[in-house]
Amino acid sequence: MQDHTTEQELRDRLSLIENMIAEGRRHTESWGWMFVLWGIAYYLAIAWSAWSHSAWAWPATILIAVIVTVILASSRVGKRPGTTLGRAVGSIWIALGISMFLLFLALGLSGRLTDQHLFMAVVSALLGMANGASGLLLRWKVQFASAVVWWVAAASTCFGTNSQSTIVFLAAIFLCQIAFGIYGMVADAKGRELRGSVNG
Amino acid sequence: MADLPELNPVVHGRLRLALLSLLSGVEEAEFTWLRAKTDATDGNLGAQLLKLEEAGYVVVKKKFVLRKPQTLYRITTTGRQALTAYVQALKQLLGHAIDT
Numbered sequence: 001m002q003d004h005t006t007e008q009e010l011r012d013r014l015s016l017i018e019n020m021i022a023e024g025r026r027h028t029e030s031w032g033w034m035f036v037l038w039g040i041a042y043y044l045a046i047a048w049s050a051w052s053h054s055a056w057a058w059p060a061t062i063l064i065a066v067i068v069t070v071i072l073a074s075s076r077v078g079k080r081p082g083t084t085l086g087r088a089v090g091s092i093w094i095a096l097g098i099s100m101f102l103l104f105l106a107l108g109l110s111g112r113l114t115d116q117h118l119f120m121a122v123v124s125a126l127l128g129m130a131n132g133a134s135g136l137l138l139r140w141k142v143q144f145a146s147a148v149v150w151w152v153a154a155a156s157t158c159f160g161t162n163s164q165s166t167i168v169f170l171a172a173i174f175l176c177q178i179a180f181g182i183y184g185m186v187a188d189a190k191g192r193e194l195r196g197s198v199n200g
Numbered sequence: 201m202a203d204l205p206e207l208n209p210v211v212h213g214r215l216r217l218a219l220l221s222l223l224s225g226v227e228e229a230e231f232t233w234l235r236a237k238t239d240a241t242d243g244n245l246g247a248q249l250l251k252l253e254e255a256g257y258v259v260v261k262k263k264f265v266l267r268k269p270q271t272l273y274r275i276t277t278t279g280r281q282a283l284t285a286y287v288q289a290l291k292q293l294l295g296h297a298i299d300t
Contacts, residue, residue, distance in 0.1 A: 010294050016214065017221045017287060023237055024225030083226045 024083070032184025034069060039177025041065035042123075046170070055108035062101050089134050096130040117157055120169040124154035131176065142183065146176040204296055205289035210255045211282050215240055215248045220257060220283045223275035228261070231271040249273060257282055 041061050049057035100123070107113040128150030135144030153172035157165040211217055218238050223229060235245050252258045257279030261272045275283075 007294065010290055013212070013214075013217060014287070014290055014294070016218055017283075020218045020221035020237070021225045024222045024229075 030184075030188050032181045032186075032188060034073070035177050035181030035184060037068065037072075037181075038065055039173050039181060042173050042177065043170075046166075055111070055113065057108075058113075059101065059105040059108050062097075062104065066097060066101065085137060089137055092130050092133050092137075096126060100126060116162055117165050120157040120165055121154045124150045124157060124169065124172060127176065128154055142180070146180045149176050205292055207289055207293070208282055208286050210251060210257065211286040213248065213251075215244065216252055217286070219245075219248060219252060219273075220275060220279060223258060223273060224280060224283055228272045228274040231273065234273065252279065255279075255282075 041064070045058045045061035048054065048061065103122075104113065104119075107119075113119060128147045130147075131143055131150060132147035135141070135147055149172055153168050156168045159165075160168075211220060215238060219234060222234060222237055231245070231249075234240075234249075235242065238245065240248070249258065249260070253260055255278075256276060258273050258275055261274070263270050263272070
């Protein structure tokens with residue numbers, strides 16, 4: 001067979017194997033919409049709590065975001081193949097969601113959610129942990145960079161005035177949720193365009 | 201040329217190679233997912249998957265999810281070994297092509 005097989009064809013086959021293996025392992029880019037959704041949810045919760053000072057602002061917004069996420073994700077999960085890596089990354093985010101929901105619900109209801117600096121630092125640190133773990137598992141530098149931004153925000157929000165901390169927190173949400181989510185969606189769309197037909 | 205390895209013709213087909221490579225990175229995958237990733241037609245995809253199944257490189261599992269039929273494919277140990285051997289043969293051939 002190899003008598004008729006050109007070097008270019010062999011290279012093409014090797015490249016096809018690499019692309020397809022990478023394709024099967026891609027995960028987070030397909031979930032870019034979720035980062036954008038949660039970025040909007042954080043902005044809504046901040047606006048609601050600033051406007052009404054309601055203890056329900058965060059738990060209620062997070063609960064609604066969880067319901068929307070579950071509905072949208074359930075329609076996509078069945079279309080994706082199961083992988084150990086996918087389950088590992090998914091587990092991190094599910095555990096983060098449960099931790100944040102329970103923690104902030106309890107803090108809100110107990111009336112102990114009074115220190116704005118501490119609240120923003122804890123949210124930033126938790127999001128930094130989840131993004132950092134996902135980035136390391138997926139060996140995705142952009143997501144790890146997003147984690148670094150969250151960790152810097154976590155440390156920064158402990159200092160400065162309320163306004164300064166809030167600006168840092170809002171900027172981190174924009175960079176790590178909205179911008180990163182849009183980047184993920186664009187990368188996913190570009191990937192789909194680049195993938196040619198492999199019929200034959 | 202006599203020392204050079206033969207490329208497994210079952211694995212060498214472009215679509216079959218893409219399918220084995222895709223399946224090597226996941227535990228199992230649905231027919232629809234494989235179709236989306238390869239842009240193959242239903243007929244061609246089904247035919248190539250059948251060839252891989254006949255060679256013992258993939259196994260098929262059919263089930264119903266919410267009353268909808270779902271066809272799942274999984275690479276076998278033999279299929280994984282065949283893909284590994286194919287990659288090694290490919291690298292050897294490429295190395296030979298560069299040397300000559």
